[in-house]
Amino acid sequence: MENLDFIWKRLNFFQSADTTQRFLKNGYHNLGVNDAELKSYDNCYPFMYYLEQGELFYNQAALSPFSIKPILLFYGLVHLLKACILTTDPFYPSSTSVLAHGVSARKRKKRQYYFYHDEIKIQKYGLCPHFSEQMFHVKHLEGEKFIMGELFSLVAELDDAFLFIKGKSNMIVLQRSNTNLITIPREASDLYHMDDKRLKQYLNDKYKGGQISWQGENDAEQLTFERKEAIKPPFREHIFKQVTCLPARLHSNNTLPDMIIHYLILYNLSMIARYETEWWFELIKTTPNSDYPFIKTFLDITEKKGPFLVYQYLMQGQPL
Structure with missing residues (x-):
């Protein structure tokens, strides 16, 4: 940042x-x-x-x-x-x-x-x-x-405080490459109790930035999308660590x-x-x-x- x-x-x-x-x-x-x-x-x-x-x-x-x-x-x-x-x-x-x-x-x-x-x-x-x-x-x-x-x-930047005080993390850190490709780890599917197809549909429905441009459509091991603009909910930007996060649980306030x-x-x-x-x-x-x-x-x-x-x-x- x-x-x-x-x-x-x-x-x-x-x-x-x-x-x-x-x-x-x-x-x-x-x-x-x-x-x-x-x-x-x-x-x-x-x-x-x-x-x-x-x-x-x-x-x-x-x-x-x-x-x-x-x-x-x-x-x-x-x-x-x-x-x-x-x-x-x-x-x-x-x-x-x-x-x-x-x-x-x-x-x-x-x-x-x-x-x-x-x-x-x-x-x-x-x-x-x-x-x-x-x-x-x-x-x-x-x-x-x-x-x-x-x-x-x-609040993504509060996650360290939650981990120390409450013993739990509220954010899943997503992997980001230099080409602005963001990979969602398998952990997200497990925490959201969804398979990749359902998780992809959920994120497309909830994403406030419009339709996500997904990469590797046939890759069953991971979901990857391209960042084309500022990150919007349900994704969160940690401005100090400069990482993109996703809430670790389904919640009505995620967006x-x-x-x-x-x-x-x-x-x-x-x-x-x-x-x-x-x-x-x-x-x-x-x-x-x-x-x-x-x-x-x-x-x-x-x-x-x-x-x-x-x-x-x-x-x-x-x-x-």
Whole structure:
């Protein structure tokens, strides 16, 4: 992975009205937006300001105490997401209903509360359902509930923590050649309880990047596909080890995009840091259970991966 400084430097290429207006206009033309040129002029400065404000939050998070880091990282990601939304929704925000977070946290129990087992719920309106639909075509999230531990398990970079703390791995590391051919090991068929044919069909159905270009159709020993673009669910990219992974078990959330996962976890952590001060500081000061290492490791990851995901999204179809 390019280091974080490199990502911000690339995102700073957009800090030019001419460049950003042209970038947005091309995108709007491809979407068939009426008055694409006018809307690109209207949105180029908000787009630039969202990116700049997002970077300021991330920079401040890097310098701030752990106790307030989730708040800064969450709002950093929110601003970067708003820039991304403007590439697909030229009329954002079209109403005040899309300005809310779009997620709610359940009332917390004062005793024996574990963040790992905590649950959040997606609301009908707000930023979360809006960017999920606009950016990733993920619809019908209203009323869906997500458990933090299950979301953690889909973060590829957290796999070492799971292996050490829980004694299990959540990811299957796929073999990748220099020609961008990715081989799925036999282990995947065993863990998914499928033969190669069924596994291939399952991945074709679930893959968010379109139909997979499979290689070696007659090879019964392995499934190999060609990577033609940025990795998308159900596959996951480990940005530090630079490997492609597949979740080690079938789960309804396997196709949830990384950006939604990071948003949901950061939302919950930011709410706790703001409103559950007693529990939050007891966690930080006494570290009574495995919540702390998971949270600490996740915050270290998302500080780097959030901007990377945004950069990757904006550069779709262009040289990365």
